[in-house]
Amino acid sequence: MKLRAQYLEIVREAAGVAAEEEFPHVARVLSALASESEFRLSTLDVDQLRTFARFIRARATLRHPYWDDSHEPYVEAHEEEFLELMNGFYGAFAAFLLDELSIAVEPQPAG
């Protein structure tokens, strides 16, 4: 399988984040996806990519705990930054995993 060109940007960005966080296997897999013409993922690769997406998601919640406008405490700046991440890097990466690699961040729908 070959990575579609439209995913190169998000995969490279994610590889950079993984490298910064010192996640060696994820960084290696994403770099390989971005650079190799063909790829085949192992079970470990899939598990690590899913865990990485969950890490990004959890980090967003930890950094912006007061994002939810239906609960107190609520902080508008937290909401803005959290939703921007959901609509931005996290959302794009999660969609890449599902659409291109058939990896659901949450195989059982989260409520």
Added chain:
Amino acid sequence: MNQAEDKYTTLQPEELWHIYANVEAIFRGAGSGSSPKLVGTKGPSARHLDIIYDPVECVEVVVPNLTKGLSFSGSVERLQRLNIGGAVWKLPRGAILPKGLVFNYREIDHPLLNAGVRMSVVEFSAKTLVLAKQMVFTGIRIR
């Protein structure tokens, strides 16, 4: 309906609900309780759109790209599998897509809202606002 080699399809406003014939709505995650947040406070996302500066008009413009767009979803379940945090909004069946906007998709459950013709960022934002006014909060929040 335009289909590219890469199997992306572009839906014009009048085609939208013919293709999404079997769903009550299409959905958008990462909204707040008061807005679907199609466009952020800093304007449309350059991550999801091709935005360039037009030196003649002296404005930023959105250039059509059928592989890009603001993410929607064919189901709430998909948003839950992605675990996209925030309020889930829906564009109900029959809603009218403003002229000039299109939905692109490769996977039918992942429609992408984009400009169908070159237009200024201001015009794109105004049209998405018209669309947002037709959207309804589902009452579902993914936390």
